Amino acid sequence: MENYNDIRQLKVTTDGYVGDGYAACIDFETGKACWSASALFYQPPKYLKTLDTEALDALKKGMAEAGVLQWKKKYYDLSCLDGPIWEMTLVFEDCEKRLVGTAAYPESWEDFCGLLSEALGKDFK
DSSP states (O other): OOOGGGOOEEEEEEEOSSSOEEEEEEETTTOEEEEEEESSSOOOOOEEEEOOHHHHHHHHHHHHHHTGGGSOSEEEOTTOTTOOEEEEEEEOSSOEEEEEEESOOOTTHHHHHHHHHHHHTSOOO
């Protein structure tokens, strides 16, 4: 069973037809974190920092409170054909969990984005 303490990496992107998209990656083993903003096209990371153990632990605790490991694999609003899209990959030692959505989000998505913004010191939405 997946456990928050077993997460090795987090990769998450958001994009849409209007407004900025964001990408973030966090390596929980090294503390390395990256962030970029883009508009419809992938951009290489433009912001790098190293998170300390306290920040990494706070992020995992917040992810647990948001119930990230209990999120469904897919979230779609079929009534909206051109809505924003998002994708998340959680890397564990022996597997990966991929979550996606189009114009629909888990109930605690905004809490999760707030956690990323706080950890990275950059907007993420």
